[in-house]
Amino acid sequence: MTATLLIQQILNGLLDGVYYLLIALGLSLIFSLGGIVNLAHGGFFALGAYLAVILVDYIGFGGSFIVAPVAVAMLGILVERFLFRPFYRSDPVLSLLLTFGLAMVAEQTLRWTFGAAPLSFAIPEGLRGQTGIGDFSYSYYRTLLLGVAVFCVAGLWVLLHLTAFGRVVRAGVQNPDMVGALGISLEPYMAAIAALGIGLAGLAGVMLAPIYAVHPAMGQEIITPAFVVVVIGGLGSFWGVVVAALLVGLVKGLMVAFNYTAFSTAAIYLLMLLILLFRPRGLFGERIQRFE
Numbered sequence: 001m002t003a004t005l006l007i008q009q010i011l012n013g014l015l016d017g018v019y020y021l022l023i024a025l026g027l028s029l030i031f032s033l034g035g036i037v038n039l040a041h042g043g044f045f046a047l048g049a050y051l052a053v054i055l056v057d058y059i060g061f062g063g064s065f066i067v068a069p070v071a072v073a074m075l076g077i078l079v080e081r082f083l084f085r086p087f088y089r090s091d092p093v094l095s096l097l098l099t100f101g102l103a104m105v106a107e108q109t110l111r112w113t114f115g116a117a118p119l120s121f122a123i124p125e126g127l128r129g130q131t132g133i134g135d136f137s138y139s140y141y142r143t144l145l146l147g148v149a150v151f152c153v154a155g156l157w158v159l160l161h162l163t164a165f166g167r168v169v170r171a172g173v174q175n176p177d178m179v180g181a182l183g184i185s186l187e188p189y190m191a192a193i194a195a196l197g198i199g200l201a202g203l204a205g206v207m208l209a210p211i212y213a214v215h216p217a218m219g220q221e222i223i224t225p226a227f228v229v230v231v232i233g234g235l236g237s238f239w240g241v242v243v244a245a246l247l248v249g250l251v252k253g254l255m256v257a258f259n260y261t262a263f264s265t266a267a268i269y270l271l272m273l274l275i276l277l278f279r280p281r282g283l284f285g286e287r288i289q290r291f292e
Contacts, residue, residue, distance in 0.1 A: 005257065006257050008138065009253045009254070009256050009257035010250060010253040010254065010257065011138060011142070011146075011253070012142075012253055012256070013249045013250055013251070013252040013253015013254065013255075013256065013257075014146070014246060014249040014250060014253060015142055015145060015146060015249070016248075016249045016252055016253070017229075017245040017246050017247075017248050017249020017250070017252070018145065018146060018149040018245065018249065019145075019149075019204040019207060019208055019222070020222070020225050020226050020228075020229045020245045020248060020249065021149065021153065021229065021241065021242060021245035021246075022149065022152065022200045022201065022203060022204040022207075023041060023042070023045060023200070023201050023204055023222060023223070023226040024226045024227075024229035024230045024233070024241050024244070024245060025153075025156060025197065025200060025238075025241055025242075026038075026041060026196070026197025026198060026199075026200045026201050027041050027197065027226055027227065027230050028230050028233070028235065028236070028237075028238075028241050029169075029193050029196070029197045030084075030193060030194055030197045030198075031092075031230075031235070032173045032235060032236045033169060033172055033173050033176075033186070033189070033190055033193050034084060034087075034088050034190050034193070034194075035087075035088060035089075035090075035092050035095065036084050036087060036088070036092070036095045036099070037092050037093075037095050037096040037099060038084075038095075038099045038197075039096060039099040039100045039102075039103050039223060040079075040099040040100075040102035040103040040106060041099075041197075041198070041201050041219075041223055041226065042103060042201075042218075042219025042220055042221070042222050042223035042226070043102065043103050043106030043107060043110075043219045044072050044075070044076065044106075044198045044201040044202050044205070044219070045201045045202065045204055045205040045218070045219045045222055045223075046106070046107070046110060046205060046214075046215075046216065046217075046218045046219035047072055047075070047106065047110070047202060047205065047219075048068050048069055048072045048201065048202030048203060048204065048205030048206045048209075049121070049205035049206060049208065049209040049214045049218065050110060050114060050119075050205075050214060051064070051067075051068035051071055051072065051202070051205075051206070052064045052065070052068045052121060052205070052206040052209045053119050053121050053209060053214055055067055055068055056121065061124040061127075064206065065206055065207075068202060068203075068205075068206045069199045069200075069202040069203040069206060070199065071202070072198055072199055072201065072202025072203075072205075073195040073196065073198055073199030073202065074195070075198070076194045076195045076197070076198030076199060077191050077194065077195045079102075079194065079198070080190060080191050080194035080195070081191065083098060083102065084190075084194060085187070085190070088190070103219065103220070103223075106219065107216050107217060107219065107220065108216075110216040111216040114216070116215070116216060117215070118213035118214060118215040119213070119214040119215070120213070120214075121209040121210050121214055122210060123141045123210040123211075124210075127140050127141040127144060128140065128141070131143055141210065141211075142211075145207050148203075148207065149207075152200065152203070153242060156196075156200075156238075157238060160238060161238075165189070165192070168184060168186075168189055169189055169193060172186045172189060172190075173236055174236075204222075205218075225248065225265070225268060228248065228268055228269065228272050229241060229244045229245045229248055230244075230282075231272055231276070231282060232244035232247065232248065232271065232272050232275050232276075232282055232283060233245070233282050233283055233284060233285075234279075234281050234282025234283050234284045234285025235281070235282065235285050236285065237282070237283075237284035237285055239284060240282055240283050240284030240285060243283060243284070244282070244283060247271070248268045248271065251264075251267050251268055251271055252264045252265075252267065252268060255267050
C-alpha cells in the first residue's frame with residue numbers, strides 16, 4: 001500500500017460520499033419541511049442520468065449537464081403539487097408507501113422505455129486525462145465533480161442561512177404552525193424545496209452517468225446509502241448531512257484501499273449502527289417539535 005494509492009482510494013470514496021450528499025440533502029430537506037419520506041428520490045437520480053444520455057447528442061455534454069437537472073427539478077414541482085401535498089399532515093408511513101410505489105413506477109417506466117441493458121455515456125474528450133502533483137495523479141473529470149459538489153453545497157448553505165427564503169424554510173422545519181400563524185404559507189416554499197432537492201438528485205445522476213453504467217435500477221442502488229447518510233447526520237441538520245456523507249465516503253474509500261472491497265458497503269451500515277447506539281438523533285440531529 002503506497003501513499004499515492006491510499007490517497008486515490010480515499011478521494012474515490014469521498015467522491016461516492018459527494019453524490020450520496022447531493023441526494024441526501026434533498027431527502028433531508030423534503031422530509032424535514034414536509035414530512036415526506038421520499039423513497040422515489042433514487043428514481044429522479046436515474047432519470048437525470050437517462051436524460052443526460054439522451055440530450056448529449058443534441059446539446060452536448062455541457063448543455064445536458066444544465067438542462068437535465070433543471071428538467072428533473074421541474075418534474076419535482078409537479079410531483080410535489082399533485083402527489084406530495086396531500087400527505088404533508090398525514091402519517092409519514094403513508095408518504096413512504098406512496099413514494100415506494102412511485103419508485104417502482106419510475107424504475108419500470110425506464111426499463112420499458114430504454115430496456116434493461118445498461119447504457120454507456122462517455123466522458124467528454126476535453127475532460128479526459130489526469131491531473132497531478134508529483135507522483136500523485138487524479139482524473140480531471142472526478143476533480144471537476146468534486147468541485148461542482150463543493151459549489152452546490154456552498155450555494156445551498158447560502159440559500160438556507162443568508163436569505164429570507166432560507167429563514168422561512170428553517171422556521172417551517174422547526175414549527176410550521178407558528179409560521180402559518182404569522183400569515184406565511186409554506187406551500188410555495190415546499191414546492192421550491194422539492195424542486196431543489198429533486199433537482200440535486202438529477203444533477204447527481206448526470207454527474208455519475210459517465211462513471212457508472214446507466215440502468216433502470218441505479219436509483220434503487222443509491223437510495224439506501226443516501227438514507228444512511230441522512231440518519232447518521234441527523235434530521236434537520238445541514239452540516240450533519242455534509243459531515244455524514246464525507247464520513248461514509250472516507251470509510252468506504254479506506255475499506256477499498258485496504259482490500260476489503262466486498263465489505264465496503266457493510267462498513268457504512270455498521271458505522272450507522274455504532275453512531276445510533278451513542279447518538280440516537282444522529283451526529284448533529286436537531287429537535288423538531290412536530291416529530292416529537
